[in-house]
Amino acid sequence: MIYIGENIKRLRRERELTQETLADFLGVTFQSVSKWERGESYPDITFLPSIASFFDVSYDELLGFDETFKEKKVQEYIDEYNNMRLKDSPYVYEMMSRAVKEFPGEFRLLVRYLEMLIATKSNTNSDSELILEEVEKIYGNIIRYCTNDTIRMWAKRLVCMYYNTLCYKTKKEKYTEKTREMAKEMPKMTDSGDYIMTIINLPDDEHYAACDEALENEILLLMGTVNNKIHYKKKFSTEYEIEAKEKLVKMVEMFYDDGNYGKCYRSMIYALGDLGRLYFEIGDEANALKYLEKCATQAVKHDGMPEETKLGSLIMEGHVYKKTKYGKTMSERMKDRFENSYNLSDEFKASKEFVKIIDILG
Numbered sequence: 001m002i003y004i005g006e007n008i009k010r011l012r013r014e015r016e017l018t019q020e021t022l023a024d025f026l027g028v029t030f031q032s033v034s035k036w037e038r039g040e041s042y043p044d045i046t047f048l049p050s051i052a053s054f055f056d057v058s059y060d061e062l063l064g065f066d067e068t069f070k071e072k073k074v075q076e077y078i079d080e081y082n083n084m085r086l087k088d089s090p091y092v093y094e095m096m097s098r099a100v101k102e103f104p105g106e107f108r109l110l111v112r113y114l115e116m117l118i119a120t121k122s123n124t125n126s127d128s129e130l131i132l133e134e135v136e137k138i139y140g141n142i143i144r145y146c147t148n149d150t151i152r153m154w155a156k157r158l159v160c161m162y163y164n165t166l167c168y169k170t171k172k173e174k175y176t177e178k179t180r181e182m183a184k185e186m187p188k189m190t191d192s193g194d195y196i197m198t199i200i201n202l203p204d205d206e207h208y209a210a211c212d213e214a215l216e217n218e219i220l221l222l223m224g225t226v227n228n229k230i231h232y233k234k235k236f237s238t239e240y241e242i243e244a245k246e247k248l249v250k251m252v253e254m255f256y257d258d259g260n261y262g263k264c265y266r267s268m269i270y271a272l273g274d275l276g277r278l279y280f281e282i283g284d285e286a287n288a289l290k291y292l293e294k295c296a297t298q299a300v301k302h303d304g305m306p307e308e309t310k311l312g313s314l315i316m317e318g319h320v321y322k323k324t325k326y327g328k329t330m331s332e333r334m335k336d337r338f339e340n341s342y343n344l345s346d347e348f349k350a351s352k353e354f355v356k357i358i359d360i361l362g
Helices: 004-014 019-026 030-038 045-055 059-063 067-084 089-102 107-121 125-130 132-145 149-170 173-185 204-230 238-255 262-281 285-303 330-341 346-350 352-361
Strands: 308-310 320-322
Touching: 004 019, 004 030, 004 045, 004 059, 019 030, 019 045, 045 059, 067 089, 067 107, 089 107, 107 125, 107 132, 107 149, 125 132, 125 149, 132 149, 149 173, 204 238, 204 262, 238 262, 262 285, 262 320, 262 330, 285 330, 285 352, 330 352, 346 352
Parallel strands: none
Antiparallel strands: 308 320
16 A cells, blocks of 8 residues: 555655645646645656655655554454454455455465455356466466465465366366376475474473374374265265274374364264264164264354363363354254255154254254
8 A cells, every 4th residue: 555645745744845845846736746645646756766855764654665564454364364264255255355456465365365266266167167267377476486385385285176176066187187286296294394393392382282283183184084085986885984983083082081172173073973974874863863962962062162272181181272263153054964964864853852952953
């Protein structure tokens, strides 16, 4: 944002000068100076050295370039993005569109705009490829000019998953190949910053915090990877999926033996719900009800937790879980799944046991 007109007016008044005096010195009309000060036009770039010299100020001060102000404004955009991105993607997309226009060279904003562009504009088959050129242009600029590896890898992950979406929606093999190539360029898990932070010599508190953070991310990745394996193209039987998910649940319970599942809480709730659905598929209504009730109870418990909770399990003791807001509560999400997504029979949903579970969710 350019403040040169406001600054010329301020500097002129501080020196008790008239617009005519400044205009005479610069060789322009006083109407030109008046338009600058009202923000209706800007001085020609050739006048900037003369104006700065006349007022004995730097170009930065004359133009109103304030690094502190810029950083504050950028951080405000990032904070709003973090608070709203999971609640209202269209709103956040519009906000980040404004942000990158205001700060076009700020890669912290550009990568977030990229995420919102993909999230809001690739929901339908027709929209998915329409944004391809813009996505690839932004990605190319980040990879070519950004020196922050975290942002570069973030952009790579976003575009990799975008190509994967295009592969599913368009059935074009070229997107499968692009996804494969990009995935191979990304660091292995053992090369990740999370893991490396647990190895390097850090002060005690920082070391243990890094270990806790890495453990949570590793457990979360493990849960996701197991799900990605057992659900891929329905290779495995329902009985196999049940056994695998039950082992997964026990593993998470082992790490979080205080019953607070930290960053894995949402995934744990989904796993319990999936077990209820899977047991129903094989006709075991007793176990279906058992896991659906567990799922509902944990969803309500999670919704009622404070924004920050200190974990008390043996391995994660003292680690703070910061609950993220996702728009809908977990109770609302699971109620919708139970009633509309799990393909439970009408007879089963009419049973008093199932109705009781729905009542738990509110």
